[in-house]
Amino acid sequence: MSKINEYEKIINDIAKNKGYDSHITISTSNRRDLGEFQINDAMTLAKIYHKNPVDIAKDIKEELDKDNNFENINIAGAGFINVSISNGSLIKYINEIKSDINNNIDKMNPKNILLDYGGANVAKTLHVGHLRSANIGEALKRLAKTLGHNTISDVHLGDSGLQAGLVVLEIKNRYKDLPCFKENYNGEDFNLPITIEDLKDIYPTASQKSKEDENYLNEARQITYQIQNNDIVYTKIWEKVSTLSKRDIKNIYDRINTNFDLWEGEMDSFKYIKELFKYLESKNLIYESDGAIIMDVKEDTDDKEIPPLLLRKSDGAYLYATTDLATIYGRMKRFKLDEIWYTTDIRQELHFTQVFRGAYKSKIVDENTKLGFYGFGTMNGKDGKPFKTRSGGVMPLEMLINLIKDECKKRINRNIVEEEKVEETSELIAIAALKYADLLPFRATDYCFDPAKFSDLDGKTGPYLLYSTIRMKSLLNKADESNIKYNDYKIINNETDKEIVITLLTLPNVLKRAYDSKSINEIAEYIYKLTSIYNKFYSENKIITLENEDLRESWLVLTKVVYDTNMLLLNIMGIKCPEKM
């Protein structure tokens, strides 16, 4: 158990012995003049037990006074209990976590969690709109892992929609002479002379044409249907396009440290669709309505309209809901899952509500498996609409990364970073800037996309965190080079030192809250707070040259613990730290 929870348990045991049975929490005080931690539960307990809150506070204080973990206990106002932790206890705490930062984490009971995020579309360029899903999903996965869970991540590519028909149609138009488009094609394998560069042009062209030409659109729809139904040529072309496109998509995901265990897509769910329909039919859950096949998912207790799940269009084609339900069907067959997490734009919430209901109602998913939708807010431009480039399209992710990278490159300290490392280093800094800026706002609120926000390199930013973390590491390296040992934490010198220790103490609760709310912003806020206190400490003290050896050793141990914590949290956020910058 983490130290902070040990403290909390002591306090809860005391309260229980005094007859107050309720969960009491301690939190860092916002009245530091009165104490470092505060307990606000006396007021709540007063209501339950019909007693004066100050008397309850006194009861608790009386016992806390006897425990040498705590000191300077006082009661203020309506019944606030202010508590400080004794230096002795804090020193012990740092020594408990100094060699393994995992000792400052409360592991949870392991669950098997599948995370569905990313949502890239085959044959389409990864653009800034894909950023949040990747950053948030990846960070949630890493957080879950850190807390002891088993995870499977799936990019769940969008590869079954109209863009398939559009792209194949455009290819057909451009390469009429390929053997596969001839009448007596014998099904032999063929080379598709298409590059990723071609692909970047093919979809936008086709999309544009479909908007202007209804015949073109209809033909694309027809081909989409044929691909979904395993047409020998079209399906093969689409598979080739997918393979090519996946490689491109993976390159960009790699750049932003987003990794998937499964590179599956909507098309991979098609093999379950027949079985799924049969199953739903056997349960009498689906029926025809206006030529389409639907499933009712509304419930009597609903106070708003929940439309039915549309599983097959009147023209026979399948939809988003079909592939999502079939995907769940497949996942439940293949894996033993406790939870499935979806991270997409919050505008898809209703869709997932419908799909989840369909999954539970049909018992594809039993009530022991939790389906969770953790949507993120929409990325808007300054005008309140989705961010666009000057030409009107959505900005490709690659362009944004390179934009930031150029800014970072200008600021690299060439006296420190070797020339051949400049490229790699500016990439890491750019990614840090991008990811941190994206993870800082609360998950579910919309936010304003401004390239300037991501290229901010000063203040509360990714580069600030990297810069500071590198300085910590550099300091520890200097100590190693000078053969200065730092084994034990011995002295808390002043308020700044103590503030660092207290901030470290709260880490387990921060991780817990982030996990509960499925929002990384608490972690992003926390690492900034810890880092800025450390930077204050850094500027106040000269460490290596200090003559007081015990204090110097303590400071180095403290530096190491903050460094380890930062590395842990950067890793959760999917941010890599360079050696120098």
Added chain:
RNA sequence: GUUCCGGUAGCUCAGCUGGAUAGAGCAACGCCCUUCUAAGGCGUCGGUCAAGAGUUCGAAUCCCUUCCGGGACACCA
């Protein structure tokens, strides 16, 4: 129309399971590099928490109303 989510400093955002004096970054202004990386540190300026009413010992936080902005609402994904 139904319904969901927002409105907090000039800008971008935290804080919302009620707690004491509402925070941060940017921007503006001032100070600190012969000394472990100044992408840093310190300070100043900046607020009717959209408005009104209510619950409470206590409200940015909970309830209600209004105004403003955005989203979703069966053959797109």
